[in-house]
Amino acid sequence: MxxxxxxxxxxxxxxxxxxxxxxxxxxxxxxxxxxxxxxxxxxxxxxxxxxxxxxxxxxxxxxxxxxxxxxxxxxxxxQGTWQPLDQNLDDDTLDRLFQSDGHWQNAARPSHWGEPEQVLENQRFWQVFDACMIALPDSIARVFTLRELMGLSTADICKETGITETNCWVILHRARLRLRECLDHGWLN
Amino acid sequence: MLMCREATGLMSLKLEKALSLREKIALKVHLSICPACRHCVRQFDLLHKIGNRHPASLRMPEREQDD
The missing domain is CATH 1.10.1740 (Rna Polymerase Sigma Factor; Chain: A)
Structure with a gap:
């Protein structure tokens, strides 16, 4: 060598x-x-x-x-081991987080996280982040990681997964809400 | 009048594409009166920034394959 x-x-x-x-x-x-x-x-x-x-x-x-x-x-x-979810997102994220009139549920209302730079330097944040990623349903997590960890555009994600761009936006919205919620509970409390 | 549920949809969408003027104004007005959504928009923005900051990751070159 x-x-x-x-x-x-x-x-x-x-x-x-x-x-x-x-x-x-x-x-x-x-x-x-x-x-x-x-x-x-x-x-x-x-x-x-x-x-x-x-x-x-x-x-x-x-x-x-x-x-x-x-x-x-x-x-x-x-191989069919990954079915990117289709138009029917069987997911109760929005109903769980929001009241029927569109306001946040009391328990789901976002709290303050502090300064972004400090948050990202906090090791505990990353531990909780990884745990929260793993807790996300597969179909939602994959679209989120393609977008935010791999840096693909939503147009490229459509090509890779065969879902529509609108569906991609819907999934990303739910992924962000769920991650935010999970981090709020797991990291701050 | 835009409610929190729809406001979070626009907060997410603005990370993917330019919002229409109407959407921008609706979101801005909502954020001005809703502290919880102001926290939420900052957290969405933070989650959007994480890609290159994840400890397991590094900045990924765009469109490049050397193998």
């Missing part, structure tokens, strides 16, 4: 848990997540020698993972 290869191997060992955590949030399946990360590392390893800077290297590896995740999602869709 050359010195560069040894360094790359050390980078990979350090990077791996973060890659797996990210892939799991998106794929919601431990085996699929491992597969995506494995393929990513194989691809990355072949070309790792061309990288000097470490952060540049990590960004590049996550970029590869993103495409491996999309491949896995397409495969899951073909």
């Amino acid at each position: 050359t010195l560069t290869a040894t360094l790359a191997a050390a980078h990979f060992t350090q990077l791996r848990p973060r890659l797996v955590a990210f892939a799991r949030l998106q794929l919601r399946d431990a085996t699929a997540a491992e597969d995506a990360v494995q393929e990513t590392l194989l691809t990355a390893f072949e070309k790792s020698a061309t990288f000097e800077g470490r952060s540049e290297f990590e960004t590049w590896v996550f970029g590869i993972l993103k495409y491996k995740i999309l491949d896995q999602l397409r495969q899951q869709r073909r």
